[in-house]
Amino acid sequence: MTSFGRGRGWSMQNPNKEQGLRRPGDATYGNNIVKDIIDKVATYDIREYISPQLMQEITDLLISTVNKDNLKDTCDNLWKQAILHDSLTTKIAVIFSDYKVALIEDNNKEIIRSRFLRFLQDNYMSREKSKMQDRKTFANIVLLHAEVYYHMRLSDGSRLKILAEPLIHYLEDLLQDDAKENIYFIMIQILRSGKDLHAACPNRLESLMIIIRQMLVKENSYSSKNRAVLLLMIELVNNNYEIKDIPLKHFYLSNIKTLSFEYPFSQKELRVVTEAKIENDNELREIDNNQRIIREEIKNDLSEQGSYSKNPNIPRAIRGSGASDTSRKGDNINTKLNSLKVTPRQKNNKGWDHDDRFHKDYE
Secondary structure: OOOOOOOOOOOOOOOOOOOOOEOOOOOOOOOOHHHHHHHHHOOOOOOOOOOHHHHHHHHHHHHHOOOOOOHHHHHHHHHHHHHHOHHHHHHHHHHHHOHHHHOOEOOOOOEHHHHHHHHHHHHHHOHHHHHHHOHHHHHHHHHHHHHHHHHOEOOOOOEOHHHHHHHHHHHHHHHHHHHHHHHHHHHHHHHHHHHHHHHHOHHHHHHHHHHHHHHHHHOOOOOHHHHHHHHHHHHHHHOOOOOOOHHHHHHHHHHOOOEOOOOOOEOOOOOOOOOOOEOOEOOOOOOOOOHHHHHHHHHHHHHHHOOOOOOOOOOEOOOOOOOOOOOOOOOOOOOHHHOOOOOOOOOOOOOOOOOOOHHHHHO
16 A cells, blocks of 8 residues: 655565665765756646647656666656645646656656556555545645546547546545535536546446535535535536536636636636645645745655665664765665556456556556
8 A cells, every 4th residue: 555654655675685774865866857857847837738848858858767777766756746745746747648758668668658557546546545644645646636637648639538437536535525625626627527527437427416416405504606616517517518608607707716617727726625734834735836935845855755765674874974975876766666567456446447457558
């Protein structure tokens, strides 16, 4: 099971291997590609389409890691940052959904998309544990999945159907968790992806909409805006997931001030609303598109979490006066995805409509 927490990593236990002391000093990645990509990602405004130039620069950085056999570690760390920091979640989803990045191969001829889908699946399979451990991380996992479903396309332009039902499961989880706070996020998913969700799994989506209808009828504590959000979702279902009538559009725009019927569908940064108490801070943590804040936050996080020992129980070496911060050749990051073995089929899982090894369908 996956556990995402500050300062925690995945370990590979090997009792037969001699264990040495971890080297002191800052965490190292063997290269600065992760930092370079994050710096570029920070310049991207998610309210606009990513520029071809920026996309190419990031693609070139990722390709440069292939020869160093470091592509896997680079991707793993970027995806980890995406679920730790909501300021990066949508941006990372957009970048790794682009076909130029998704089809990059590592030295084993495995494309990034296969690994990325496996990462999403691992998160989905462990969603109950993630939800109990850290609501903020769980919210970012949901946001990442939703953004990948919306942005990632196959060569024929279609969305990945295998991601549809898990997304609806996530939306149901959000309704159970805090319906009042999350209905705006759910509405955006229905507005921009409802037609494809219905085509992929109509019965599951209809079950979700029954819950939405019940909320509109039974809940009297909702504000006029929230009731308009619920009503809009029902209206979308009844009108093949698009609103063409101009007066009707104006009605919803006047009652839902942050709504847009065109990309990016919201005039505010889209995120799942969750309360996050971070290190005794009782206030909501909000990170906007401020590059300095993003870079400082990620820099600190990389220093704390970037290097994972092959055995976290190994004592840390005592730092002497002659200690050096220079990286050693061969330093690497141990992640859960180090193995390229095919994910075993989960026979009891009802979340995926066929073989759990869904990433193989899109290689």
